[in-house]
Amino acid sequence: MKKSSTIPADLSARIAGEIRDAIISGRLIVDERLPSEAELANQFKVSRPTVREALKRLAAQSLIRTQRGASGGAFVNRLRFEDAYGQMITTSTLLLSMNEVSFDVACEARFAMERACVPLATARRDAAHLERMRIELDRQAQPDLTDEDFCSSDVAFHRALVDGAGNPALSYQLAGVVEGMLPLMNMITFTARSRENIQQLHGEIFDALVRRDSDSVTNALSELERYTLRLGRQVIVARNKKSD
Amino acid sequence: MKKSSTIPADLSARIAGEIRDAIISGRLIVDERLPSEAELANQFKVSRPTVREALKRLAAQSLIRTQRGASGGAFVNRLRFEDAYGQMITTSTLLLSMNEVSFDVACEARFAMERACVPLATARRDAAHLERMRIELDRQAQPDLTDEDFCSSDVAFHRALVDGAGNPALSYQLAGVVEGMLPLMNMITFTARSRENIQQLHGEIFDALVRRDSDSVTNALSELERYTLRLGRQVIVARNKKSD
DNA sequence: CGCGGATCATTTGTCAGACATTTAACCGGA
DNA sequence: TCCGGTTAAATGTCTGACAAATGATCCGCG
Structure with a gap:
């Protein structure tokens, strides 16, 4: 499991990559809830829009799904055929x-x-x-x-x-x-x-x-x-x- | 070519879908430049962050690439193997x-x-x-x-x-x-x-x-x-x- | 007149803050 | 006990702003 060490100039791309690696490697398991956008922004030291762009990238690949409301958030998606x-x-x-x-x-x-x-x-x-x-x-x-x-x-x-x-x-x-x-x-x-x-x-x-x-x-x-x-x-x- | 008529509550998802359809149907050809984010925001009557989320979704699928600077922008990507x-x-x-x-x-x-x-x-x-x-x-x-x-x-x-x-x-x-x-x-x-x-x-x-x-x-x-x-x-x- | 460098305009990348909307959980009253 | 309103938390969206990159333009000098 090599990490993508290829100068990803884009913050949102880099963050998306890190989360993706975590999912693929199994550190994040199916249906697990990711931290809220605000928390992720804190963790990665970026703003919420940047975090959101990263999450949208993952959503486009069906790696996560999002849910609004209390106890909502981003969840690792069980990928279906x-x-x-x-x-x-x-x-x-x-x-x-x-x-x-x-x-x-x-x-x-x-x-x-x-x-x-x-x-x-x-x-x-x-x-x-x-x-x-x-x-x-x-x-x-x-x-x-x-x-x-x-x-x-x-x-x-x-x-x-x-x-x-x-x-x-x-x-x-x-x-x-x-x-x-x-x-x-x-x-x-x-x-x-x-x-x-x-x-x-x-x-x-x-x-x-x-x-x-x-x-x-x-x-x-x-x-x-x-x-x-x-x-x-x-x-x-x-x-x-x-x-x- | 049917359009995705499935209530995509998400604005950025809907916009991404429309652009994706345009690419797949050939209305947007390879290496063609999309309008700038500001113009897209105007066309779709949404804000720039929303447009950006849509573009990131497409970028995650390698459908577009983006370039900064004057005469930069989002370009339809020639998908390679x-x-x-x-x-x-x-x-x-x-x-x-x-x-x-x-x-x-x-x-x-x-x-x-x-x-x-x-x-x-x-x-x-x-x-x-x-x-x-x-x-x-x-x-x-x-x-x-x-x-x-x-x-x-x-x-x-x-x-x-x-x-x-x-x-x-x-x-x-x-x-x-x-x-x-x-x-x-x-x-x-x-x-x-x-x-x-x-x-x-x-x-x-x-x-x-x-x-x-x-x-x-x-x-x-x-x-x-x-x-x-x-x-x-x-x-x-x-x-x-x-x-x- | 030609050319090189400084400046400018355009565009994406990032940030901060605010409000709207949705949803689950909590709490109080019948 | 059950029902309904309230509340809090989270995502969705908007506004406005600044930073950074990059090609185009313009000006001055040789």
């Missing part, structure tokens, strides 16, 4: 949309991780997962579905597949991929894609999952990866042509 | 250490994701990756290595394996697993583990990677998973006995 999902998705989306990650790289990462869920999902998927997937298959078959709705159904379908693995840590990790990357990939490919192709592959995945046939699910996913990759490249080529 | 690593690791660590994630679940998730990197790593690993792994293998063979150093070498070894896949998006996702979960798992098992066993499996992984033998790497990883799982359960049983 749901809290972390939002941040995960935001970060993944931004990384993809403004970093120099190519479509190919994102596609490869997404399907590699999705395939990692397959063996567990085939073993553990229950009726509820299959039902969720069936509902989305039906939605995707409706011809008057908007592109946006088709995309969100796509997300829900893959989400169900991932959740079928029955491992919350895996679901958390995949949240960034499925709900961050997948929508962006859809935004790129939706002009060129064939819903029929995608539906058919989704159908294969579903059927194989029903049969608990791990290899077939993996193959269908790989097929979907190849198709998505082809679409992405096609769109990018078209763009380059237009910009000539 | 390195910036996101830290948060990813913090979050993974906390999720594991204070949430109700069992050792088994964490172990399963970690190895599932690590195996997902294997096909790519066997295809793309270069001399530098192998060299990094060889160095760590040598370190791990030193009998006078402290437990802490052995653990950090373990992390570096698996890190090299993951990076061998040559996919930054995958490396980013795995950072949370390898640098967050692995150390915690080591903290649990280090009392019971046999370095010889681990070294041997690491050796198998390395050799198979040299031969570009994907299946053997996967098998060795699965073997390591079984061993780790056994250790974890053993430690937990021992704990329960002691607490009787």
